Amino acid sequence: MKALFLEMPESRLVIREVSVPEPGPGEVLIKIAAAPINPSDLARLKDAPAEYDLTTFIPGLEGSGTVIAAGKGILPRLWLGKRVACSSSISTSGSWAEYMVTSAGSCFPLNKKVTDEQGCMSLVNPLTALSFFEIIKQNRHKALINNAAGSALGRMVELLGKKNNIPVINLVRNQKSVESLKSQGSQYVLNSSDPSFITDLGILSKDLQATVLFDSVCSRQLQEMIEVLPHNSSVIIYGNLTGEKEICVNPRNLIANNINIAGFYLANKAKENGLFKNMLNIMKVSHLMSTDLTIKIQGRFSLDKAQEAIDTYLNNMSAGKVIFVPGSYF
Ligand SMILES: NC(=O)c1ccc[n+]([C@@H]2O[C@H](COP(=O)([O-])OP(=O)(O)OC[C@H]3O[C@@H](n4cnc5c(N)ncnc54)[C@H](OP(=O)(O)O)[C@@H]3O)[C@@H](O)[C@H]2O)c1
Known part of the structure; x- marks a missing residue:
């Protein structure tokens, strides 16, 4: 699959071909449809050289897509075949890639009325x-x-x-x-x-x-x-x-x-809330996104235009979100 990595020493984003990851117990494999650039992603990119092995670190904290494989467990099997919003649970598998493995607990099914593009920003x-x-x-x-x-x-x-x-x-x-x-x-x-x-x-x-x-x-x-x-x-x-x-x-x-x-x-608030409260909040968000809430998008980029995507976002953050659409070639 194609995925983004940070290049040393300039720390620019580069695209590389790597093996599609396999889901372990409690995990799912998602074919990523869309993934936004958030301020937290940029902060993480800055800290990455000190915190992660850059040869395996794939950025991108949230996204949307379809679950195409499930590891052992009830929740992974429940999500199999579903369109989901998802967040990254391990530094070696982020959403700025064609596929992402994450824990099934970091996904929730998208409402039919919510597009992949809007859904990728719903967590x-x-x-x-x-x-x-x-x-x-x-x-x-x-x-x-x-x-x-x-x-x-x-x-x-x-x-x-x-x-x-x-x-x-x-x-x-x-x-x-x-x-x-x-x-x-x-x-x-x-x-x-x-x-x-x-x-x-x-x-x-x-x-x-x-x-x-x-x-x-x-x-x-x-x-x-x-x-x-x-x-x-x-x-x-x-x-x-x-x-x-x-x-x-x-x-x-x-x-x-x-x-x-x-x-x-x-993340701390979610831990405090516990499963029931988190599910309730996710349902509220799902309702909001299928009715009143539309997040403005200013640009869509394929993974090979990563640096252009980041520059566009940094140039005018209030103009709307910039998202990666990994399966596309703009
Ligand atoms: N703690 C948490 O759990 C949590 C969760 C979600 C979001 N957040 C934080 O919430 C904030 C907004 O996130 P977002 O995704 O909604 O952002 P966004 O849509 O990408 O927009 C970023 C905004 O920040 C403004 N901005 C950038 N640098 C600034 C500066 N130095 N001084 C004043 N304004 C500045 C931009 O305004 P200009 O057009 O003027 O540049 C723009 O309106 C971020 O700081 C993010 O990290 C925190």
Whole structure:
């Protein structure tokens, strides 16, 4: 099969022919139909030279396709022949390949109304957006603030905000994104590059009682942002798009305003949830994707155009997802 690998020393992606992997007990073999490029994939590519053997590491954390072989076990046999959304469970078999072996527990069948292309993005971001609203309900937040809101996840948070009657303050970093989000119906959008941004955030978050900030950026502005949040707010860090190694906070502000700072990682949340809750959430996502949720795609690439795909994505991440379609030759 054809699969992508990281080339040393330049760390560019290259395509190589390798044997199709065989599913072991509890695993399935999927013929990959589509696989997106997510920020977590790019972060993993950066860390890969230190963490994995690059001769066997195949990137790609999620995808969709058809289960064409099953290892021993009830679940693998149940999925055989089905169209599934799937995530990679081992570093030697990722979704940026024609075939992927993964644990059957990392797959779920796709609703007939969901295409392979949309289905390949139905695990990581939709489940994260749902988890945010669980946090909001548990803690009785009346409104929320989300950063890097022009992202695919940002659009899902906005959609769920509307469905749950929870106002969303969307933070983006340029005027183009402000206009784009407003034209899509977002009521509250602030541009972090505006000179009045911090003041505006303070006023709006207090007006709406937005007591939770979901931040995937970790910029140097974060400290100032935290300082204007309402009393008793929570800050939940779920991404690190700037790549900053440290964030600064003013301890006096945390103490005086009773501010909590926590991290969020979907894989940890899924472990906490247990099988039943995860299945329930997956069913909710499946329903959402077959009704209201369509994720914008800006480009489709065959595996041999990997570098072009990454460059297209990095050039304008808010323009929509870039996906690999391994069986195609564009
Ligand atoms: N913790 C978890 O379990 C979890 C799960 C899912 C997603 N996430 C995180 O959620 C975030 C969004 O993911 P996605 O797949 O929805 O992204 P996406 O659709 O690929 O879009 C990425 C977004 O990030 C913005 N961005 C990139 N670099 C930025 C920077 N330095 N400062 C401000 N904005 C920046 C882009 O805006 P521009 O157009 O302005 O570049 C774009 O809107 C990522 O950080 C991802 O890692 C975390």
